[in-house]
Amino acid sequence: MDKRDYYEVLGVSKTATVDEIKRAYRKLARQNHPDVNKNDPNAAEKFKELTEAYQVLSDPDKRARYDQFGHQATSGNGGMGGFSGAENPFGDFSGFGDIFDMFFGGRTARGPQRGEDLEYELVIDFEDAAFGVEEEIQVPRTETCDNCGGTGAKPGTETRRCTACNGSGEQQNVVNTPFGRMVNRRPCPVCHGRGVIIEQLCRECAGQGRKRVRRAIHIKVPPGVDNGTRLRMPGAGETSPSGGQPGDLHIVIRVRPHEVFERDGTNVYVDVPLTFVQAALGDEIEVPTLDGKVKLRIPEGTQNGTSFRLRGKGIPKLGSQTQRGDEHVRVHVITPTGLSERGKELLRELGRELGESPSEQTRTFVDRMKSFLGNS
Structure with missing residues (x-):
């Protein structure tokens, strides 16, 4: 069967950049890898075809010859299309570590891992969202056991090295495939990834080395937050089980509705009733604002639905010390009822x-x- 055009195989144009070619290969390789797509009997051939196309198009010299001569430039084991010797991409997966990391969960990530992020929903009042507030919250999270120091062993007892993994905490599974030897690493099932065998478990954490606690955290909510505003507290998330940096705590703000004010961005709106006489003859009335009551002059002949603006009486702009929205006062003329x-x-x-x-x-x-x- 004739070979398909390499650009067609990867689904890219002939003017595609090297980065575009790499992204296309990563996406298709993930979908067609034999260990991932086990139900497709043609997965191995598809993966081989993808890799062959990538090998050619990702190399400027090979790509130039391919563009000029087509598949003839790639024929022969000694040519650029052969996968023998140093160019064999399957022997030890040299140059393809990033691809296989996607399939097997990151074989090079063996150092301390960062703790997971946490999310907490904080409900506050309308005025607190406008002017800021300080709160103390209780955040449930997993921390290193303070009784055993994270070892999982009862204080004063000893541990011994796991012979099943030779203290590494992981076991390797080597599989021979048509493309070469593939190494899959997994946590040791005997010591559960610790690398040591615990003779007597810590009572506080049941040998886990970590336990669930509720940690009091002080939150400072800045002025101007709104529904859905997210505040990040670096290092206040889950601790790392392997000694890495802790995760972050993300505070999601929820604002309680106000009985008088409505909000739109940094502006607030309030509805004020007027009697027929006040609207017709004019009056000076008191209206509520976030700063307290203020006087508002109603001119003679004011119509129902008229809106008056009070500059600088709205919500402070988030992150600004001086900018603030306006308050819009909407008047509603009340038709008299029950007249004599x-x-x-x-x-x-x-x-x-x-x-x-x-x-x-x-x-x-x-x-x-x-x-x-x-x-x-």
Whole structure:
């Protein structure tokens, strides 16, 4: 069967960069590796084809000859298409460590590992989100056992080296494949990766060397946080089981709704009721703000839904010492109800004074609607 075009095999264009070729190979190799895709009988051939294409296209000289002469430039064991001698990518996987790390979980990561990150949801009040707050929280996490110092052994007792793994804490499984010898490492099942055998277990941690505790952590929430804001506390996460750096603690902020204020970014909104008389004649009213009550002048003839802006009375901008949003006061004119006959008569008199009457207003509205519907 004729060989497929190498660019087609990797799914890249002929102008692809070396990085694009490498990314494409990594993705396809992960999908088609024989040890990963065991249900596909053709996985080995596909993987071999991918690797052959990558070997050629990732090398500038080989790629140039391939672009000029095609597969003829790659034929023969002594040519650039052969996988013999020093160029054999399968003997000890030289040059392919990053690919096989993906399949077997990182064979070179043998030093102390970083602890896992933790996430904590902190619920705070609206005002605390605006101006900041300090809180003490209880975070459950795993820490080194203070009784045994992390050894897992009862204090004062000794441990002995595990003979199953010779103290390394891991065992190797060598598998011969059509592509060469593959080495898979796993924690020793006898000593569970410790490298030593514990004769008497620590009572505090049951031989684990680590135990679950609730640690009090002081949190300083800055002004201006909002729902979903994430705060990171470096080193406050899980401790490392192998002596590495601890993970981080991520605080996710949740803000309780306020009974009066609504928030949009750094701006706040508040609805204030006005009587018919206040809206018509104007008035000076008190309105709530995050800083306390302030006076607001309502001009004569204010309409329902009018919004007034109070500059600098909103939410502080996160990370800024001076910038702050505005407060928007939306007025709602309350229509009087339960009027006495005297009140009704006064309103009728006001209507006559303004040159209005209910019947004229109704006719005018009906005429406008008819005109609109007739033109649509």
